[in-house]
Amino acid sequence: MPQTLAPAATFSPLYQQIKALLLSSLQAGEWQPGDPIPSEMELAARFEVSQGTVRKAVDELATENLLVRRQGKGTFVASHHSEAWQYRFLRLVPDSGEKVPLKNQFLSCNAVKPSSSVSHLLRLGSGESVIQIDRVQTALGKAIVYEQIWLPQKRFAGMTLSFLVNWSGPLYAFYETKFATHMVRAEEKIKAIAADAVSASHLQLAPGSPLLLVERMSFTYGNKPVEIRRAHYDTTEQHYENKLN
Amino acid sequence: MPQTLAPAATFSPLYQQIKALLLSSLQAGEWQPGDPIPSEMELAARFEVSQGTVRKAVDELATENLLVRRQGKGTFVASHHSEAWQYRFLRLVPDSGEKVPLKNQFLSCNAVKPSSSVSHLLRLGSGESVIQIDRVQTALGKAIVYEQIWLPQKRFAGMTLSFLVNWSGPLYAFYETKFATHMVRAEEKIKAIAADAVSASHLQLAPGSPLLLVERMSFTYGNKPVEIRRAHYDTTEQHYENKLN
DNA sequence: CAGTGGTCTAGACCACTTC
DNA sequence: AAGTGGTCTAGACCACTGC
Numbered sequence: 001m002p003q004t005l006a007p008a009a010t011f012s013p014l015y016q017q018i019k020a021l022l023l024s025s026l027q028a029g030e031w032q033p034g035d036p037i038p039s040e041m042e043l044a045a046r047f048e049v050s051q052g053t054v055r056k057a058v059d060e061l062a063t064e065n066l067l068v069r070r071q072g073k074g075t076f077v078a079s080h081h082s083e084a085w086q087y088r089f090l091r092l093v094p095d096s097g098e099k100v101p102l103k104n105q106f107l108s109c110n111a112v113k114p115s116s117s118v119s120h121l122l123r124l125g126s127g128e129s130v131i132q133i134d135r136v137q138t139a140l141g142k143a144i145v146y147e148q149i150w151l152p153q154k155r156f157a158g159m160t161l162s163f164l165v166n167w168s169g170p171l172y173a174f175y176e177t178k179f180a181t182h183m184v185r186a187e188e189k190i191k192a193i194a195a196d197a198v199s200a201s202h203l204q205l206a207p208g209s210p211l212l213l214v215e216r217m218s219f220t221y222g223n224k225p226v227e228i229r230r231a232h233y234d235t236t237e238q239h240y241e242n243k244l245n
Numbered sequence: 246m247p248q249t250l251a252p253a254a255t256f257s258p259l260y261q262q263i264k265a266l267l268l269s270s271l272q273a274g275e276w277q278p279g280d281p282i283p284s285e286m287e288l289a290a291r292f293e294v295s296q297g298t299v300r301k302a303v304d305e306l307a308t309e310n311l312l313v314r315r316q317g318k319g320t321f322v323a324s325h326h327s328e329a330w331q332y333r334f335l336r337l338v339p340d341s342g343e344k345v346p347l348k349n350q351f352l353s354c355n356a357v358k359p360s361s362s363v364s365h366l367l368r369l370g371s372g373e374s375v376i377q378i379d380r381v382q383t384a385l386g387k388a389i390v391y392e393q394i395w396l397p398q399k400r401f402a403g404m405t406l407s408f409l410v411n412w413s414g415p416l417y418a419f420y421e422t423k424f425a426t427h428m429v430r431a432e433e434k435i436k437a438i439a440a441d442a443v444s445a446s447h448l449q450l451a452p453g454s455p456l457l458l459v460e461r462m463s464f465t466y467g468n469k470p471v472e473i474r475r476a477h478y479d480t481t482e483q484h485y486e487n488k489l490n
Numbered sequence: 491c492a493g494t495g496g497t498c499t500a501g502a503c504c505a506c507t508t509c
Numbered sequence: 510a511a512g513t514g515g516t517c518t519a520g521a522c523c524a525c526t527g528c
Contacts, residue, residue, distance in 0.1 A: 011524070013497060039513060050499050055514090063308075065490055071514045072506030089489045190485040192437035192455040192478070210437040210455040216489075233437070240435040242487055244334045244461075245310055256505075258516060284494060295518045300495090316495045317525035 018047055018057035026066060026077065027221040033079035033182050037067065040075075066184060066221075080172040080183065087170055089186050089216070091240050092145070092233055100139045104168075107134040109161040111153055118150045118228050121217055129153045133164065136202050144238055146202040147231035155181060155226060172218075181226060186218040190240065199232045212240060263292055263302040271311060271322065272466040278324035278427050282312065285320075311429060311466075325417040325428065332415055334431050334461070336485050337390070337478055345384045349413075352379040354406040356398055363395045363473050366462060374398045378409065381447050389483055391447040392476035400426060400471060426471060431463040435485065444477045457485060 022037075031037050038046070043054045058075055061067040068076045080088065087102075094100060114122070114130040122130065130150045137145040149171075151159065156179050167174045175181045191213045200207040212233040220226050233240070267282075276282050283291070288299045303320055306312040313321045325333065332347075339345060359367070359375040367375065375395045382390040394416075396404065401424050412419045420426045436458045445452040457478040465471050478485070 013523095015497075036513095041513090052500085053498060056497085058514095069514065070507090072508080072512085074507095074513060091487075091489075186489040188487045188489065190435065190457070190487065191480040192457040193480075194455050208453075210439050212435070212437040212457075235436040235438075242336075242433045242435065244336075244431040244433065258504095260516075281494095286494090297519085298517060301516085303495095314495065315526090317493080317527080319494060319526095 014049055015053045015056040015060075018043075018049060018054060019060055021047065022057060022061060023066075023221070029180065031077050033077045033176055034081060036074040036076050064184075078182070080170055080176055086173070089172070089183075089218070091188075091242060092235075092238050093241050094139070094238050096237075102137045102139055102145070105136045105138060105143075106161060106164045107136065109133045109159060109164055114150060121228055122150070122152055122225055124152060131156050131159050133159075139238075142234075142237075143203045144234045145231055146199055147229055149230075150228040152226060155179060175227075181220055183218045183227070184220055186216050188217075189215045193232075195232070203232065203234045205234060209234075211235070214240070259294055260298045260301040260305075263288075263294060263299060264305055266292065267302060267306060268311075268466070274425065276322050278322045278421055279326060281319040281321050309429075323427070325415055325421050331418070334417070334428075334463070336433075336487060337480075337483050338486050339384070339483050341482075347382045347384055347390070350381045350383060350388075351406060351409045352381065354378045354404060354409055359395060366473055367395070367397055367470055369397060376401050376404050378404075384483075387479075387482075388448045389479045390476055391444050392474055395473040397471060400424060420472075426465055428463045428472070429465055431461050433462075434460045438477075440477070448477065448479045450479060454479075456480070459485070 022043075025031060025037075037043070040051050040054050040058065043058075044051045047054065058067060058069070062069050062075070066078055068078050068082075070076065079085065110132055111129050112132045114124060114128075118130060119128070124130070131153055133149040133151070135145075135147060135149070136143050137147075156175075159179075163178075164174075167178075172183050175183065193211055193213045195203065195205055195207055195209045195211045197207050199205075199211060200209060203209075203211070205211075212235050214229070214231040214233060216227075216229040216231065217225050218227040218229075267288075270276060270282075282288070285296050285299050285303065288303075289296045292299065303312060303314070307314050307320070311323055313323050313327075315321065324330065355377055356374050357377045359369060359373075363375060364373070369375070376398055378394040378396070380390075380392060380394070381388050382392075401420075404424075408423075409419075412423075417428050420428065438456055438458045440448065440450055440452055440454045440456045442452050444450075444456060445454060448454075448456070450456075457480050459474070459476040459478060461472075461474040461476065462470050463472040463474075
């Protein structure tokens with residue numbers, strides 16, 4: 001009887017289980033972005049494992065950018081408010097290399113019926129609507145980004161243009177404090193396209209000019225997609241930077 | 246006497262020193278790509294540290310993709326020959342999602358005097374020449390990539406067109422076996438541009454069509470830059486994919 | 491079965507931060 | 510000085526591979 005017998009319960013190491021517990025605490029909002037989580041010794045006591053096992057779980061969450069360790073101080077829930085995390089997902093940099101602050105210019109913010117592709121990507125129920133935000137970003141007076149953003153109406157109820165305009169800083173920090181939604185990771189698909197009339201006018205270019213089309217899907221805890229962006233970059237004096245490891 | 250006294254030798258943990266030793270063995274070619282390195286116990290004995298310390302050093306090299314761990318078998322030097330590592334740096338995927346094998350079409354391979362920017366990026370001495378390779382890659386008969394590649398003549402001496410043409414498979418695997426050069430990481434800068442006459446004809450497009458310009462610099466061990474690419478992608482039916490963490 | 495990497499523990503000590 | 514994360518050790522045992 002050749003007894004191959006399926007890999008049983010596939011075996012999950014203890015630290016993976018601890019990691020899952022920590023993740024669900026994060027997802028449940030037990031600890032808020034920017035706050036410290038309990039010390040390793042406390043967690044070890046709570047879960048009745050050794051400090052080393054907690055450590056390995058926390059290590060993985062830290063390399064996934066969900067937690068941030070600070071020696072001597074503690075371990076903190078990652079936040080888009082912290083310095084140097086601003087624009088964490090923005091890969092567009094000036095050719096010159098000098099970092100220039102981007103200026104926001106919100107054009108509109110309305111509840112709309114989602115296109116079928118957006119609805120599908122956000123995994124919305126039928127009939128659920130979305131909030132669409134249009135904006136332009138400028139560097140030193142020159143418009144370089146024109147983008148449309150779609151958010152599930154449910155999670156972002158109360159989002160209005162005036163609400164947005166009174167916020168200064170990255171959108172992701174805004175989502176975090178105003179809508180209790182922390183973005184964990186994102187995926188982008190990039191193409192080169194010819195500018196249509198709308199994009200061209202927002203970016204002060206001739207129609208037909210080459211633009212970088214960047215479609216981004218962002219996820220919160222639990223791999224839940226909660227934001228779609230469709231951005232047009234003018235890469236005349238900027239470029240998209242990527243590191244391959 | 247307020248004794249702030251500079252952070253002394255800045256403190257380097259043991260495992261970092263071990264990691265540096267392993268790195269220099271890799272760089273010196275003591276172990277070749279695809280080969281196993283000594284077991285953790287052997288390394289621990291050699292360096293006179295505990296297994297756990299070796300482990301942490303190897304862990305870091307593994308997450309940097311310099312080593313590959315295989316439970317029950319050993320730890321191996323990463324190689325571009327291994328399955329699923331083919332095209333490790335290629336982020337271009339068909340919109341349809343179905344993976345299609347790329348077909349190579351080498352146009353030329355000549356020793357040339359480098360442009361000042363290439364010479365600078367490759368950190369060449371004055372007078373050093375480079376090898377320039379031009380190629381087109383096709384998927385299902387349609388040309389989708391036209392690129393120029395520059396390599397330092399010194400390291401890649403003997404590279405010829407016929408040598409290239411007789412190779413099937415990724416270039417990086419070719420570099421590895423024929424020129425003892427393993428690529429460790431790369432950086433890319435991306436723009437949208439209008440096709441010039443040359444690119445347009447190679448990609449069977451109208452001049453002025455939007456193209457993705459991807460400039461890549463690749464590095465071997467020790468952060469040494471050894472390849473520059475300037476690629477033009479036709480993204481009509483493909484896109485560049487990127488994950489942000 | 492022996493050898494490899496992978497997990498887990500318990501305890502000691504170090505480096506950094508704060509009071 | 511107390512508390513945090515960070516390093517290092519020694520040893521036990523588990524899971525996977527190949528002979």
